Amino acid sequence: MTELWIPLNDVPAEGREFHFTDQSLWTGPMGEFRVPGKVGRKFEARMLITPQDDGFLVSGGFSGSVMLPCGRCAEDFELVVEGDFDSFEEPPGPEESLEDESRLRMTAGQPEFDAAGFLWEQFLLALPESPVCAEDCKGLCPDCGVNRNLAACSCKRDEGDPRLAVLRNLKLS
Ligand SMILES: [Zn+2]
Numbered sequence: 001m002t003e004l005w006i007p008l009n010d011v012p013a014e015g016r017e018f019h020f021t022d023q024s025l026w027t028g029p030m031g032e033f034r035v036p037g038k039v040g041r042k043f044e045a046r047m048l049i050t051p052q053d054d055g056f057l058v059s060g061g062f063s064g065s066v067m068l069p070c071g072r073c074a075e076d077f078e079l080v081v082e083g084d085f086d087s088f089e090e091p092p093g094p095e096e097s098l099e100d101e102s103r104l105r106m107t108a109g110q111p112e113f114d115a116a117g118f119l120w121e122q123f124l125l126a127l128p129e130s131p132v133c134a135e136d137c138k139g140l141c142p143d144c145g146v147n148r149n150l151a152a153c154s155c156k157r158d159e160g161d162p163r164l165a166v167l168r169n170l171k172l173s
C-alpha cells in the first residue's frame with residue numbers, strides 16, 4: 001500500500017490545503033485489495049487540515065472514476081467514485097486498541113497524518129456494494145446468457161404469480 005504521511009507540526013492555525021493527484025494512492029490499494037477495474041478519469045483529492053485544541057479537522061473531497069464490469073450484465077462501464085469528507089482526527093491514545101486505530105501518529109514528538117489510508121477509506125465508503133451499469137440494467141438471461149439490454153431472447157421464464165409466492169413459502173406441517 002502506498003504510504004503518505006503528512007507532517008502536521010508546521011500547519012498554521014488557519015489550516016493548510018493539500019492536493020493529491022498521485023494515482024498510485026488509488027491504483028496501489030485497488031490492486032492490493034483486488035478491486036476489479038482500472039482507473040478511468042484520474043483521481044484527485046483536496047484536503048484542508050486545520051489544527052484544533054486536541055486534534056485536527058480534515059475536510060475536503062475526492063473524485064475520479066473506475067472502469068469495471070457491471071454486476072448484472074458483465075459489460076464494462078464507467079463508475080464515478082467521489083465523495084466529501086469532514087473528519088476529526090485525534091492523536092493516538094497511550095494504549096491504542098485495534099478498534100480505534102488513529103490515523104495520526106507521533107514521529108519524534110511530531111504528529112503525522114496517514115493521508116493515503118484516509119483517502120483509501122473514503123474511496124471504499126463511496127464505492128457501491130454491487131456496482132451496476134444502470135439502475136434498470138436487465139442483466140444476463142439466466143437461461144441462455146444473452147445480454148438482455150442488447151437483445152431479447154425467447155426463453156420463457158415462469159415468474160409465477162407474486163400473490164402466490166407467499167403461499168409457496170408456507171411450510172405445510
Ligand atoms: Zn449492466
Ligand SMILES: [Zn+2]
Binds near residue numbers: 141144154
Ligand atoms: Zn434467454
